[in-house]
Amino acid sequence: MANKDLVARLTDINKRIGYIPRGEVEKLAKELCLPAAKVFGAATFYSLFSTRPRGAHVVRFCQDAPCHVAGGRAVLDAIRTTLGLEPGQTSPDGRWTFEMTSCIGVCGVGPVIMVDDDVFGNVNPERVREILKNKN
Amino acid sequence: MPVKSLEDLKKIKEEALAKRQIRNANARARVTVAMGTCGIAAGARDTMKAILDEIEKDAVPGVLVTQTGCIGLCEFEPIVHVQIGDSPQVTYGKVTPERARAIVDEHVVGNKVIQEWVVTR
Amino acid sequence: MPRDFYRSHILICADPECLAKGASDIETVLESELEANGLADEVNVLETSRLGHCSVGPEMVIYPEGVTYVNLTPAAVKEIVAEHLLKGRVVKKYQFTGQARKDEELRAPTAKEVRVIMSRCGVIDPENIEDYIAEDGYAALAKALLEMKPREVIDEVLRSGLRGRGGAGFPTGKKWEFAAGQNSEQKYMICNADEGDPGAFMNRRVLEGDPHSVLEGMIIAGYSFGAHQGYIYCRAEYPIAVRTLRIAMRQARLMGFLGKDILGSGFDFDVELRMGAGAFVCGEETALMASIEGKRGEPRPRPPFPAVAGLWGKPTIINNVETLANVPNIIRNGAAWFAQYGTEKSRGTKTFTLAGDVNRTGLIEVPLGITLGEVVFDVAGGIKGGKRFKAIQTGGPMGGCIPEQLLETPLDYESLGAVGSIMGSGGLVVMDEGTCMVDIARFFMDFTQDESCGKCVPCRIGTRRILEILERICAGEGEDGDIERLEALSKYIVQGSLCGLGQGAPNPVLTTLKHFRHEYEAHIYEKRCPAKVCKGLISYRILDTCPGCMVCARNCPSNAITGEKQKVHVINPDLCERCGICMSVCKFDAIVVE
Numbered sequence: 001m002a003n004k005d006l007v008a009r010l011t012d013i014n015k016r017i018g019y020i021p022r023g024e025v026e027k028l029a030k031e032l033c034l035p036a037a038k039v040f041g042a043a044t045f046y047s048l049f050s051t052r053p054r055g056a057h058v059v060r061f062c063q064d065a066p067c068h069v070a071g072g073r074a075v076l077d078a079i080r081t082t083l084g085l086e087p088g089q090t091s092p093d094g095r096w097t098f099e100m101t102s103c104i105g106v107c108g109v110g111p112v113i114m115v116d117d118d119v120f121g122n123v124n125p126e127r128v129r130e131i132l133k134n135k136n
Numbered sequence: 137m138p139v140k141s142l143e144d145l146k147k148i149k150e151e152a153l154a155k156r157q158i159r160n161a162n163a164r165a166r167v168t169v170a171m172g173t174c175g176i177a178a179g180a181r182d183t184m185k186a187i188l189d190e191i192e193k194d195a196v197p198g199v200l201v202t203q204t205g206c207i208g209l210c211e212f213e214p215i216v217h218v219q220i221g222d223s224p225q226v227t228y229g230k231v232t233p234e235r236a237r238a239i240v241d242e243h244v245v246g247n248k249v250i251q252e253w254v255v256t257r
Numbered sequence: 258m259p260r261d262f263y264r265s266h267i268l269i270c271a272d273p274e275c276l277a278k279g280a281s282d283i284e285t286v287l288e289s290e291l292e293a294n295g296l297a298d299e300v301n302v303l304e305t306s307r308l309g310h311c312s313v314g315p316e317m318v319i320y321p322e323g324v325t326y327v328n329l330t331p332a333a334v335k336e337i338v339a340e341h342l343l344k345g346r347v348v349k350k351y352q353f354t355g356q357a358r359k360d361e362e363l364r365a366p367t368a369k370e371v372r373v374i375m376s377r378c379g380v381i382d383p384e385n386i387e388d389y390i391a392e393d394g395y396a397a398l399a400k401a402l403l404e405m406k407p408r409e410v411i412d413e414v415l416r417s418g419l420r421g422r423g424g425a426g427f428p429t430g431k432k433w434e435f436a437a438g439q440n441s442e443q444k445y446m447i448c449n450a451d452e453g454d455p456g457a458f459m460n461r462r463v464l465e466g467d468p469h470s471v472l473e474g475m476i477i478a479g480y481s482f483g484a485h486q487g488y489i490y491c492r493a494e495y496p497i498a499v500r501t502l503r504i505a506m507r508q509a510r511l512m513g514f515l516g517k518d519i520l521g522s523g524f525d526f527d528v529e530l531r532m533g534a535g536a537f538v539c540g541e542e543t544a545l546m547a548s549i550e551g552k553r554g555e556p557r558p559r560p561p562f563p564a565v566a567g568l569w570g571k572p573t574i575i576n577n578v579e580t581l582a583n584v585p586n587i588i589r590n591g592a593a594w595f596a597q598y599g600t601e602k603s604r605g606t607k608t609f610t611l612a613g614d615v616n617r618t619g620l621i622e623v624p625l626g627i628t629l630g631e632v633v634f635d636v637a638g639g640i641k642g643g644k645r646f647k648a649i650q651t652g653g654p655m656g657g658c659i660p661e662q663l664l665e666t667p668l669d670y671e672s673l674g675a676v677g678s679i680m681g682s683g684g685l686v687v688m689d690e691g692t693c694m695v696d697i698a699r700f701f702m703d704f705t706q707d708e709s710c711g712k713c714v715p716c717r718i719g720t721r722r723i724l725e726i727l728e729r730i731c732a733g734e735g736e737d738g739d740i741e742r743l744e745a746l747s748k749y750i751v752q753g754s755l756c757g758l759g760q761g762a763p764n765p766v767l768t769t770l771k772h773f774r775h776e777y778e779a780h781i782y783e784k785r786c787p788a789k790v791c792k793g794l795i796s797y798r799i800l801d802t803c804p805g806c807m808v809c810a811r812n813c814p815s816n817a818i819t820g821e822k823q824k825v826h827v828i829n830p831d832l833c834e835r836c837g838i839c840m841s842v843c844k845f846d847a848i849v850v851e
Contacts (some may be wrong), residue, residue, distance in 0.1 A: 004549065004550060004551045005551065006551035006552075007531075007532070007533075007534055007548060007551055008531075008532070010534065011493065011532065011534055014534075038552075041553050042551070042552065042553055045536060045553040045554060045555075045710075046533070046534035046535050046536050046554070047534075047535035047536060048493055048494075048534045048535030049534055049535070063703070063704070064455025064456060064654075064704065065455050065456055065612075065613075065650070065654075065686050065697070065700055065701065065704075066455060066456035066612030066613060066684075066686055068700055069612070069613045069614060069686065069688060069692060069697075070612070070613070073836075073837070074836060074837055074838060074841055077814065077834070077836040077837075077838065078814075078838070081814035081836075101494075101535075102453065102455060102535075102537055102704065102707075102708070103453065103454070103455035103456060103457070103458075103494075104494050105452065105457070105458035105461045105494065105495060106458065107455075107456045107457075107458060107610060107612045107618070110612065124841070125812075125838055125841065125842075126842075138511075138512060138513030138516075139395075139512050139513045139514065139520060140513065140518075140520065140521040141520065141521050142399050142403060142520070144520075145390070145395060145396065145399050145520070148387065148390050148512075149390050149391055149393070149396075151303075151387070152387035152388065152390050152391035153391045155268060155303060155305055155387065155391075156388065156391050158266040158268070158303075158320050158321075159268075159318075159320060159323070163321070168345075169345075170345070171343060171344045171345050172344055172345075173344070176343070176344070181295065184264065184299065185299070188262055188263070188264055188298075188299060191262050192262035200321045201262075201264035202264060202265070202321050202322065202345070203264065203265075203342070203343075203344070203345035204345040205344050205345045205346045206344075
């Protein structure tokens with residue numbers, strides 16, 4: 001059983017609320033006449049969806065090879081230490097969520113980080129600190 | 137308008153190519169008519185029309201005609217600049233429609249500057 | 258009297274978006290203003306489909322100056338006519354000052370490159386269908402629909418030798434032939450735009466730079482095997498590609514290239530756009546179809562192949578973006594034209610992305626059969642900073658690392674397979690001598706184990722076990738027998754996985770083991786990382802040349818550096834996290850890694 005709109009509907013919720021809460025899963029399941037487990041299954045399958053609340057700003061670090069060989073590791077460490085978060089964590093004050101992402105396709109200017117919807121290329125540890133400070 | 141045949145498609149292609157040419161106009165010669173209030177008052181409109189007419193009549197290729205504002209030489213209006221390729225721009229003063237036609241023929245087409253009408257600053 | 262020669266041309270956008278905002282009124286006012294000012298026979302007004310700033314429409318561009326005016330109102334038009342057209346003064350307050358979209362990703366081709374797929378990228382305005390038509394766009398569609406039978410289209414593609422550009426290299430014409438042979442009312446044509454290989458972005462460029470070529474290819478494909486409905490499955494990480502595609506689809510529909518009775522041929526075809534939500538495995542065709550159906554994107558066993566039973570159980574063809582973009586060229590120019598590029602078995606050109614330690618990274622298009630060495634040194638301009646080449650990784654995370662002694666390998670499907678790698682979608686990562694191959698293998702494994710959908714146990718658990726072993730080796734805790742364990746695990750994963758992800762996952766490990774075994778051995782037996790990369794096996798030391806500027810101490814995130822001003826600093830190895838920040842900030846090259 002499936003509904004062709006499911007992924008699109010989940011995308012909407014994720015965008016609107018920032019994540020997909022349990023209640024929304026159940027509401028959507030009822031509306032689309034699907035078992036809640038199917039909806040939850042899809043919500044947990046795709047990495048752009050989150051089933052847990054996220055911070056006001058989501059910092060994403062591209063973890064793929066082209067960025068890695070271009071000096072990504074130092075950038076990763078800089079994000080870690082600047083935010084005091086490990087990948088997957090949200091800061092207790094709800095300001096930041098730090099996530100890893102797979103390639104966002106702008107490898108020509110790696111290493112690349114994303115802060116919310118903005119993509120920053122050619123970053124180094126200093127620029128990371130600068131970018132994150134400007135978001136504060 | 138939906139394209140319903142090969143002829144339609146060809147027509148759109150030709151129109152599109154013409155528009156492209158306008159966008160990427162790569163002119164050999166550039167003729168600029170000063171059209172400030174002073175220029176228009178001195179008859180720049182007729183000068184412009186004469187230039188366009190002359191170019192069309194002789195089907196001169198690669199010419200770009202454009203206009204500019206007052207350049208501060210109001211006493212010489214109507215003023216026309218002509219530039220061929222990368223060579224320095226030549227400024228003509230008191231360009232009547234007759235002078236304009238002569239400038240198109242001799243300078244734009246023949247690449248020969250008509251010294252006596254040139255304004256030197 | 259209509260004139261052929263005008264001094265000014267005004268292109269006014271008559272796109273639905275601009276029309277909805279009153280573009281036709283603007284045009285009426287413009288015409289009457291020109292008339293009133295006696296400019297009607299000096300200035301030419303042309304409608305065009307789109308100028309690119311419809312969100313701030315209505316808009317128009319005045320040539321030859323090329324000034325774009327936006328947010329037009331009747332009053333604004335009056336002012337522009339009086340000021341710009343009459344007096345030659347640009348009216349700044351209505352002028353569009355934003356950045357025009359420029360293509361900076363694509364540099365001029367080098368001598369060994371051939372631009373076919375990308376010939377229009379950066380040349381045409383992707384948001385203006387007329388630009389595509391001016392470059393012979395949709396001429397192939399007209400030829401196919403009006404002059405060729407579906408079977409002839411398939412034959413032409415078969416003769417061209419075009420193979421799937423998504424990676425597997427299956428002959429495209431063969432695929433279509435299978436689907437054409439299926440007796441079904443409903444068939445589907447899917448364009449796989451879920452480009453997810455790290456470092457690969459050539460499909461994005463085509464979608465953003467020449468979207469109509471993909472649409473045209475889809476319609477022709479649908480015609481060849483009898484599909485009337487198409488889907489484009491594009492990853493959500495490509496918002497600009499999605500936007501460009503939406504505009505292209507709308508324009509194509511408006512002009513009748515999509516919809517009912519295309520070009521009066523009686524053939525119907527339309528396309529829907531579907532977006533992914535961040536799952537690499539959805540690039541696999543059966544997983545992709547599951548995702549379109551609204552399920553978890555998990556692959557399923559084949560057969561039945563999609564051409565027999567695909568989307569919603571109906572015969573379905575899935576072609577990659579670049580495969581489809583090749584189709585119009587083949588139909589328009591003929592199979593022989595296409596086959597002039599490439600090798601006997603790998604015809605045509607292919608786009609690749611170059612990343613890593615080369616002088617010129619970015620997008621390239623080369624004839625298949627060019628050697629890896631030519632790509633690295635001639636096209637990419639060699640290794641950055643005069644360092645030595647170490648390996649090139651082809652085919653994305655499921656590809657292999659190819660060493661220096663194999664640089665003569667031609668870039669084609671068979672030759673890459675013979676050296677343990679794959680063509681993949683076309684991501685190339687070049688690595689210099691400073692790269693640790695065990696670390697790289699760990700890296701790719703980290704990716705595949707993360708992206709494994711979890712359906713096949715060998716892939717789900719096997720990749721994790723491999724990753725754990727590699728992590729141990731990199732941390733300096735490798736043991737005797739690890740290499741053999743890696744080899745055995747790799748074998749099981751390849752044999753026991755349904756889709757290309759699992760079957761290819763061990764490739765980076767297997768190829769690095771084959772060509773760089775000594776590095777694994779150095780890590781395991783000598784507890785040494787020859788490239789000085791793996792944190793567990795290196796230490797940082799400050800040389801006596803340290804002038805004591807204190808920059809490193811201030812920047813050290815773990816406060817492991819002590820020292821007074823103008824005295825040599827010291828790193829405490831117990832506190833040091835080996836992040837390398839100190840080395841990157843030292844202006845005196847006084848910090849070394851050993």
